[in-house]
Amino acid sequence: MKHSYPQYIDYPQQETALSLWRGGDLVVIPTETVYGLGADAHNGEAVAKIYALKSRPSFNPLIAHVASATIAQRYGVWNDWAETLSRFWPGPLTLVLRHAGGISDLARAGGETVALRVPNHPATLALLQAFNGPIAAPSANQSGRISPTTPQHVREEFGAACPLIIEGGACEIGLESTVVDISGDAPVLLRAGAITREMLEKALGQPLAQSLATQGELKSPGMLASHYAPQKPLRLHATHAEAGEGLLAFGHAPHAEVIEQLSEHKNLNEAAANLFAALRRLDANPKLQRIACMPIPATGIGEAINDRLSRAAARKE
Numbered sequence: 001m002k003h004s005y006p007q008y009i010d011y012p013q014q015e016t017a018l019s020l021w022r023g024g025d026l027v028v029i030p031t032e033t034v035y036g037l038g039a040d041a042h043n044g045e046a047v048a049k050i051y052a053l054k055s056r057p058s059f060n061p062l063i064a065h066v067a068s069a070t071i072a073q074r075y076g077v078w079n080d081w082a083e084t085l086s087r088f089w090p091g092p093l094t095l096v097l098r099h100a101g102g103i104s105d106l107a108r109a110g111g112e113t114v115a116l117r118v119p120n121h122p123a124t125l126a127l128l129q130a131f132n133g134p135i136a137a138p139s140a141n142q143s144g145r146i147s148p149t150t151p152q153h154v155r156e157e158f159g160a161a162c163p164l165i166i167e168g169g170a171c172e173i174g175l176e177s178t179v180v181d182i183s184g185d186a187p188v189l190l191r192a193g194a195i196t197r198e199m200l201e202k203a204l205g206q207p208l209a210q211s212l213a214t215q216g217e218l219k220s221p222g223m224l225a226s227h228y229a230p231q232k233p234l235r236l237h238a239t240h241a242e243a244g245e246g247l248l249a250f251g252h253a254p255h256a257e258v259i260e261q262l263s264e265h266k267n268l269n270e271a272a273a274n275l276f277a278a279l280r281r282l283d284a285n286p287k288l289q290r291i292a293c294m295p296i297p298a299t300g301i302g303e304a305i306n307d308r309l310s311r312a313a314a315r316k317e
């Protein structure tokens with residue numbers, strides 16, 4: 001799929017966005033992964049508005065977005081792993097480091113670490129450069145719901161309360177960034193994403209440690225089992241759709257009343273980019289009661305796709 005992001009934002013809009021951030025308000029920014037709900041990460045009161053608008057539990061910390069690795073070093077305690085992995089920046093990778101100072105307690109949910117990322121989107125990079133500081137930005141959706149990959153998704157999430165949106169086209173990757181914790185004794189994969197486990201292990205020259213969440217401790221609250229969820233029940237590993245089910249297809253699809261094709265030719269990157277928009281359409285279709293999803297291989301970015309699908313399928317309390 002060819003993507004043509006708007007390469008710049010017009011000057012008046014950039015000035016408006018910067019003055020909103022400087023005044024402690026929210027601006028929605030495009031990134032290559034998903035749209036983010038951004039506020040000045042220095043400013044606890046501004047960050048509080050993010051939690052309020054998303055109804056996000058305040059124990060779930062936010063990613064601080066910066067324009068470069070050099071700027072990231074102001075906020076996170078740098079180490080060799082950071083040096084190695086920051087070569088993926090700008091890109092869909094978030095590094096959790098020990099906090100060096102400057103990021104509000106609320107953005108870190110009171111923790112001693114900070115999550116940092118340099119997003120790869122021309123309009124947002126220009127804006128971050130001009131802001132010259134950290135922007136805390138979770139995905140621009142109601143807490144627990146599907147992340148937005150278009151400006152229209154963001155408007156659907158927030159309605160009349162929607163802040164200014166910097167329109168940056170459909171997100172190229174369509175899944176949230178990979179999150180790696182390098183603040184401890186060994187690098188740990190906290191969230192799978194487009195920078196795959198294989199890519200990270202190759203760059204680091206060592207295997208990633210098992211995530212603490214799978215050992216029973218909740219290190220990254222975004223790893224809560226039920227997350228990224230549509231309202232309708234989702235059935236995984238489906239070979240066909242039953243009555244009332246919409247089919248999320250990957251490759252040749254059996255007959256179904258409603259089919260959303262993730263990738264006809266079984267291209268995992270294409271499937272990742274289409275996933276959230278397809279889930280939203282099936283969720284919104286009044287003819288359907290449930291969603292069935294065909295199996296998707298768990299290799300490469302397929303690990304991240306399967307991770308999001310299993311969270312979307314996990315039933316809430």
Ligand code: TXA
Pocket residue numbers: 031033034035036037060061062063094096108111113114115117119137138139140175176177178179181190191219220221222223
């Ligand atoms: O692609 C992305 O990462 C998008 C775009 C907007 O950059 N942002 C995003 O943010 O997905 P959010 O808040 O929806 O997810 C951030 C994840 C959560 O799982 C959170 O728990 C984890 O990162 N996280 C943030 N700070 C952390 C920290 N200090 N330690 C461990 N996990 C952290």
Ligand code: MG
Pocket residue numbers: 138139147
């Ligand atoms: Mg999110």
